[in-house]
Amino acid sequence: MSDNKISPHSLNDLKNTTDDCLANYLRSLSFVQDNSKLDVRLAVGYVAVIIATITFVADYKLGWEATKLGTAFAVVAYAILNGVYTYWMWMVEKGLVFEGTKGSKRVSIASKTKKHDPTYYLTVTTSSSTNPLEIQCPFTTWFTSDGYFVAQPFQQWLATSVGVIGEADQKNAAKNEKEDLFVSEAELNGTPSASGADSGKGKGTKRGKKKS
């Protein structure tokens, strides 16, 4: 996905592309991905769909009178499964993007965005600390104004903010102190901690800098 151009005005596109790149990045750092939560959701969802399909076929072939009772049970079962599915998605996964282990270290990352706020919010839970780490960064840090994803500043942000990733990717974690080709000194200091109000202007200021 990273080589595809996206619309930088679509928050969905920004988030989905970044999510994909986040997972790719961690896999490339030889984190072993654990998909069990997604698998549970898929299983529940597909069982529900299969129940609906069977109901549909039975209704189509046998008619209403013959399938009345079965349909009643199917409707109840479907409602329960759908409830479980929704619960799992909102209460268990909570925007989970990547869960995996490297050696004895376990990391689980959930992402979210807020409406009309081009900032990427991450909740990082690691095995080493009990409190989840909340970090955020404007999308403009790793998206060009015409919608291309640039991996380097993104990976650097993760490597410097999350200890477990930093340990796995020493190169990017160390780059923070040195001069950088992609991100200017001012941006490095300013943007990662920028508040939501500031981040909206990110694109404009970037353009201004290029011209000067």
Add this chain to the structure above:
Amino acid sequence: MKSNPKWSELRPEQHLAFNAYSTLRTTQVYTPRPGRTTQHGPDYNRLSGTLVNTTTMFSALSSLQPRQLAAQVLNFALVLSTAFMLWKGLSVFTASSSPIVVVLSGSMEPAFERGDLLFLWNRGMNTQVGEIVVYNVRGKDIPIVHRVIRRFGGGDAPLQLLTKGDNNAADDTELYARGQSYLEREKDVVGSVVGFVPFVGYVTILLSEYPWLKTAMLGFMALTVVLQRE
């Protein structure tokens, strides 16, 4: 130039410019200039733009992880199956095979008109004279909505009904199957009308009278659900 003049109103030098422009068009891809609209031929630029867009969408879809693809397909399947199961749930709740019907004819005017949406209830089996019921004629699968004008039996004996459209001159004996002169409440009636929304059902009349609309709508829905990630 800006206000899109007709060609005949142009001055000679602009005609010249146009000629040069049109010879160019044969050799290279035509791109419309900003502030000027063309009145001949399709907008190729826009057309190719959409094509490029859909191909990138499809390639985005194929580059998904297998699990993500499965989740994406599941999203779409859940939309369809939830709609179907909601309908079936309503069927179970009302005990009617089709709890919502659309009036197709004017035989019940002025009570109901073509396109009205009717809500049915099939749990009160003791149907009274004056109630409006939807029934299926034996052997034909066409639901008809008419008013009960006479009832026979009831209690221990099976309830039988005679119906008539408010706007019809005669009762429904003509409409019933050959040899049938009344409806059996249990077998023939789909439900009694308990509520209606005027005119909303016209959409379904349009969809059933122009089947390609249905195909187009379904295709469009499928595309948007599959290609958009939430």
